[in-house]
Amino acid sequence: MRGGNNGGIRKRYVRRVAFAALAGILGALGSGTTIPRAWATESATDDNCARQSRNEKSILVASSKTAMSAIADSEKQAADSLEPIANVSEHVPDLADPRAIGLTPDLAESREIDPESGPVLTVHPDHGAPGPVASESSASESGSAVSQEAVALSFHGIVPGVSNRIDVLREWGDPRTEDTMGETLRYRFDKLRSVRVKFAGEIVDAVVVELDAPLSTEALVSKLELTPVQPALLADDAGDPLALAFPERGIVMRYAGEGQVGEIVIQPVKAAGFLLRAESLAKSNLSSCRRDLERALDLDRTSAHTRDLLSKYHLKVGEAVTAERYAAEALEIEPKNDAYRLQHARCLRQLARNDLAVDETRKVLESSGNGTLTRAQALYEMSQLASLGSNAVAQRAVLLLTKSIDIADRLAVGSDYRVKQQAKELLVETHLAMAVEIARGEWAREDQTIPQWIERASALSEEMIATDVSNLPYRLDVAVSALAAAASLETPIDPLLWIEEAEETAELLSNSTEDLETRAQYDWQLGLAYFHAAQVQHRRSEPESAERLGKLAMTKLGELSKRRGELPDTAYLMGRLYFQIGAIHAVHHNDHAIACQWYDRSLEYLLYPMPVTTMAAPQQHGDALVSMGVSFWHVKRREDAIDATQAGVELIEHAVQEGLLSADSLVVPYGNLAAMYEAQGEAEQATKYARLAKNVTDSKVTSKPTPNQRG
Numbered sequence: 001m002r003g004g005n006n007g008g009i010r011k012r013y014v015r016r017v018a019f020a021a022l023a024g025i026l027g028a029l030g031s032g033t034t035i036p037r038a039w040a041t042e043s044a045t046d047d048n049c050a051r052q053s054r055n056e057k058s059i060l061v062a063s064s065k066t067a068m069s070a071i072a073d074s075e076k077q078a079a080d081s082l083e084p085i086a087n088v089s090e091h092v093p094d095l096a097d098p099r100a101i102g103l104t105p106d107l108a109e110s111r112e113i114d115p116e117s118g119p120v121l122t123v124h125p126d127h128g129a130p131g132p133v134a135s136e137s138s139a140s141e142s143g144s145a146v147s148q149e150a151v152a153l154s155f156h157g158i159v160p161g162v163s164n165r166i167d168v169l170r171e172w173g174d175p176r177t178e179d180t181m182g183e184t185l186r187y188r189f190d191k192l193r194s195v196r197v198k199f200a201g202e203i204v205d206a207v208v209v210e211l212d213a214p215l216s217t218e219a220l221v222s223k224l225e226l227t228p229v230q231p232a233l234l235a236d237d238a239g240d241p242l243a244l245a246f247p248e249r250g251i252v253m254r255y256a257g258e259g260q261v262g263e264i265v266i267q268p269v270k271a272a273g274f275l276l277r278a279e280s281l282a283k284s285n286l287s288s289c290r291r292d293l294e295r296a297l298d299l300d301r302t303s304a305h306t307r308d309l310l311s312k313y314h315l316k317v318g319e320a321v322t323a324e325r326y327a328a329e330a331l332e333i334e335p336k337n338d339a340y341r342l343q344h345a346r347c348l349r350q351l352a353r354n355d356l357a358v359d360e361t362r363k364v365l366e367s368s369g370n371g372t373l374t375r376a377q378a379l380y381e382m383s384q385l386a387s388l389g390s391n392a393v394a395q396r397a398v399l400l401l402t403k404s405i406d407i408a409d410r411l412a413v414g415s416d417y418r419v420k421q422q423a424k425e426l427l428v429e430t431h432l433a434m435a436v437e438i439a440r441g442e443w444a445r446e447d448q449t450i451p452q453w454i455e456r457a458s459a460l461s462e463e464m465i466a467t468d469v470s471n472l473p474y475r476l477d478v479a480v481s482a483l484a485a486a487a488s489l490e491t492p493i494d495p496l497l498w499i500e501e502a503e504e505t506a507e508l509l510s511n512s513t514e515d516l517e518t519r520a521q522y523d524w525q526l527g528l529a530y531f532h533a534a535q536v537q538h539r540r541s542e543p544e545s546a547e548r549l550g551k552l553a554m555t556k557l558g559e560l561s562k563r564r565g566e567l568p569d570t571a572y573l574m575g576r577l578y579f580q581i582g583a584i585h586a587v588h589h590n591d592h593a594i595a596c597q598w599y600d601r602s603l604e605y606l607l608y609p610m611p612v613t614t615m616a617a618p619q620q621h622g623d624a625l626v627s628m629g630v631s632f633w634h635v636k637r638r639e640d641a642i643d644a645t646q647a648g649v650e651l652i653e654h655a656v657q658e659g660l661l662s663a664d665s666l667v668v669p670y671g672n673l674a675a676m677y678e679a680q681g682e683a684e685q686a687t688k689y690a691r692l693a694k695n696v697t698d699s700k701v702t703s704k705p706t707p708n709q710r711g
Contacts, residue, residue: 150247150248150249150269150295151248151249151269152249152250152268152269153224153249153250153251153266155195155207155209155266156171156172156189157171158171158172158197158204158207159204160204160205160206160207160250160266160267160268161203161204161205161250161267161268161269162203162204162268163203163204164202164203164204165180165181165199165202165204166202167204168185168197168204172187175187175197176188183198183199184196184197184198184199185197185199191212192209192210192211192212193210193211193212194210195207195208195209195210196208196210205267205268206265206266206267207265207266208263208264208265208266209263209264209265209266210262210263211256211261211262211263211264214256214257214260214261214262215260215261216259216260216261217244217253217255217259217260217261218259220253220261220264224249224251226246226249226251229246229247229248229249230277230288231244231245231246231277232244232245232246232247232273232276232277232279232280233245233280234252234276235417236417237415237416237417237418238415238417239417239421241255242254242255243255243265245272245273245276245277246273247269247270247273247274247276247277247292247295248269249269250266250267250268250269250270250273251264251265251266251267252264252265252267252273253265269299270299270300271295271296271297271299271300271303271306272296274292274293274295274296274299275292275293275296275303275305275306275309277292278290278292278293278296278309279309282309282312282313283470283471283473284470284512284513284515284518285513285515285518286313286316286317286515286517286518286521287515287516287517287518288515289313290310290313290517293306293309293310293313294310297310302333303333304329304330304331304333304334304337304340305330307326307327307329307330307333308326308327308330308339308340308343310323310326311323311324311325311326311327311330311343311344311347312343314326315346315347315350316521317517317520317521317563317564318563318564318565318566318567318570319563319564319566320347320350320351320566320567321351321566322566323347323350324344324347324348324351327340327343327344327346327347328344330343330344331344336367338364338367338368338374338378339374341360341363341364342360342361342364342374342377342378342381344360345357345360345361345364345378345381346381348360349381349384349385350567350569350613351566351567351568352568352610352611352612352613354385354388354611354612357381357385358382358385361378361381361382361385362382364378364381365378365379365382371407371410371411372407373407373408373411373419373422373423373426375407376403376404376407376408376411376423376426377404377426379400379401379403379404379407380400380401380404380426380429380430380433382400383396383397383398383400383401383404383430383433383437384397384433384614386400387437387440387614388612388613388614389659389660390658390659390660391441391659391660391662392659393659394437394440394441395441397433397437398434398437398438398441401430401433401434401437402434404426404430405427405430405431405434408423408424408426408427408430409423409427411423412424412427424460424463424464425464425471425474427457427460428457428460428461428464428474428477428478429477431453431454431456431457431460432453432454432457432477432478432481433481434453435450435453435454435457435481435482435485436481436484436485436488438450438453438485439484439485439486439487439488439489440488440617446489446490447489447491450485450489454478454481454482454485457478457481458475458478461474461475461477461478462475472505472508472509472512473505473509473521473522473525475501475505476502476505476506476509476522476525476526476529477525478501479498479499479501479502479505479529480502480525480528480529480532482498483495483498483499483502483528483529483532483533483536484528484532486498486532486536487532487535487536487539492536492539492540493536494540495532495533495536495537495549496533496545498529498533499529499530499533499549502525502526502529503526506522506523506525506526509522510522510523520560520563523556523560524556524557524560524564526556527552527553527555527556527557527560528553528557528573530549530550530552530553530556531549531550531553531557531573531576531577531580533549534546534547534549534550534553534577534580534581535580537549538580538583538584538587538588541588543584543587543588543589546580546584546588547581547584547585550577550580550581550584551581553577554577554578554581557573557574557577558574561573561574568610568611568613568616569613569614569615569616571605571610572605572606572610572613572615572616572621573615574605575602575603575604575605575606575624576602576605576606576620576621576624577602578598578599578601578602578605579598579599579602579606579624579627579628581598582594582595582596582597582598582599582602582628582631583595583627585598586627586630586631592630592631592634592635593635595631596628596631596632596635596637599628599631599632602624602628603628603644606621606624606625607625607647609651612660618651618652618654618655618660618661619652619655619660619661619665621648621651622648622649622651622652622655622665622669623648623652624648625644625645625647625648625651626644626645626648626649626652626668626669626672628641628644628648629641629642629643629644629645629648629672629676630645630672632644633676638676638679638680641676642673642676642677642680645669645672645673645676646673648669649666649669649670649673652665652666652669653666663696663699664696664697666692666693666696667693667696667697670689670690670692670693670696671689671690671693673685673689674686674687674688674689674690674693677689678690
């Protein structure tokens with residue numbers, strides 16, 4: 001009779017483990033195509049020389065850092081140490097006021113407006129697009145101030161998108177323009193410099209009102225009753241503000257100076273305004289961002305850009321299937337758009353469809369120009385895919401990250417504001433990825449080099465935060481990645497300072513928004529920090545701290561994981577978390593009964609094969625099952641013990657065949673099975689696994705053929 005809450009571990013464990021498309025990755029990274037050749041030749045071998053020739057064109061050097069060596073050539077990389085391109089900045093910028101997160105217009109002091117001197121604008125709800133942008137209840141739940149219906153504005157009786165040329169001529173008379181059938185008609189109103197009417201065919205497309213003298217933004221917002229509508233800021237390539245858009249009213253206020261408006265554009269309610277605001281809300285209010293994107297798609301069903309942004313939103317909140325669908329639709333509309341193809345690759349990777357993700361990323365690398373942001377992003381994406389391959393393939397991830405950093409470094413000091421910002425964001429991501437990748441691999445002087453990569457990422461993120469406090473989530477990302485790297489080190493660091501950083505940052509972020517969906521993202525990140533820290537404390541023999549952190553992770557991640565169930569990583573994460581808490585009781589307290597209670601919960605997730613993902617590593621997965629088998633054996637659940645150990649063995653065997661693990665990973669599992677079968681009196685099976693263990697130890701290491709606890 002089998003015990004346990006599961007009623008025993010089922011024999012129908014799938015014996016063939018699904019490592020998603022590793023053959024595809026091996027083929028893509030190991031073939032003779034132009035891409036691998038580029039990886040081999042484009043890595044920097046002497047960073048000092050490379051950067052001294054372009055000190056004016058490097059954000060890393062421009063930050064008063066001393067350049068350091070990066071990566072040795074591919075033949076020597078396993079033996080050489082890896083160090084970040086530059087040291088951490090000595091100056092850590094002060095944190096800006098977190099309440100400033102979000103977009104608020106820069107309003108000058110209000111001044112009296114003569115009702116007769118300004119344009120006559122009235123709301124015409126009958127001419128607006130039907131339906132509210134958000135209901136009052138949904139707005140209050142999410143903390144959004146946007147609950148206004150999308151309605152058109154009328155200027156002296158003319159409604160853009162509704163009125164036609166005949167209406168304009170009838171209402172306003174002959175224009176100052178000689179050709180009354182032209183695309184633009186110009187009129188003159190008292191106390192206005194000019195009024196231009198632009199047509200799309202015969203329908204009024206826009207009315208452009210040039211004020212006789214600039215008026216304050218605040219005064220116009222009040223006069224036009226736009227206060228309830230959250231605006232979106234339009235900026236030029238240098239990041240300087242150009243205008244404010246009010247999507248629900250079709251109004252754009254163009255600046256004539258700081259806080260002063262010189263021109264008002266009145267348009268039909270269009271998708272563009274909602275898209276612009278959605279992009280500005282992507283970091284601070286996910287609920288409003290989603291509503292704006294859905295509204296934009298309703299207004300323009302042909303927009304690939306809207307679908308791309310919807311894909312990014314759904315991927316961020318863990319809805320990867322929906323994200324992949326929107327990404328595929330965007331790519332179908334614009335098949336030559338590399339940025340859309342790269343987003344599709346990201347979705348595929350998150351769904352563990354790695355072979356297709358490699359194909360998509362490779363296409364981007366083949367078509368994108370050298371030195372472009374898209375190429376740098378594609379190199380980063382390919383590095384993440386490479387890290388899922390065999391040990392030989394995974395080492396290429398470091399070379400890919402190096403090249404991505406090199407391109408992003410130069411772009412981060414360019415003239416295009418949007419490209420600069422995205423390049424800086426990519427630099428933070430690649431530096432953190434480098435730290436995690438080195439920690440997972442076998443590199444010289446890991447304990448010295450990994451902190452340098454983390455510190456540099458921290459310095460870059462703090463520089464971004466000092467410029468724009470909406471970048472504060474990057475501080476939380478740094479803490480999570482630092483803990484993830486620490487969890488893979490042979491000698492883990494004390495994680496509590498990073499936990500303190502993560503908790504303080506998550507609190508600041510949560511206090512900066514009332515949107516529950518946005519807060520959930522911060523809670524998820526904090527939960528990941530607790531999870532990694534629990535692993536670290538377990539390895540540091542700090543069981544009380546490890547258990548406390550594990551239960552904090554469970555509190556944060558438990559409910560949130562339900563929405564993220566489409567991601568293969570999620571099931572593994574929850575299974576691994578329950579296993580971790582059980583291992584604390586088994587290893588440190590020798591309490592296998594309590595451990596098995598947690599293991600039973602873990603088996604609901606870990607019993608089944610999983611594809612290799614960024615988080616789901618076959619070594620840890622197999623080891624967890626083998627360790628559970630030891631505890632089941634101690635509490636006399638012997639059949640469950642053999643089933644769990646056998647499942648772990650088959651998982652590790654497949655990983656060894658794929659080149660993901662070395663053969664000596666099987667010594668302990670084989671030895672455990674041999675001891676279990678011998679105790680059960682099954683001599684044939686005991687002999688089989690004892691022989692398998694000996695075959696491995698003859699070429700590698702020796703292990704005692706008795707059940708061993710691996711925590």
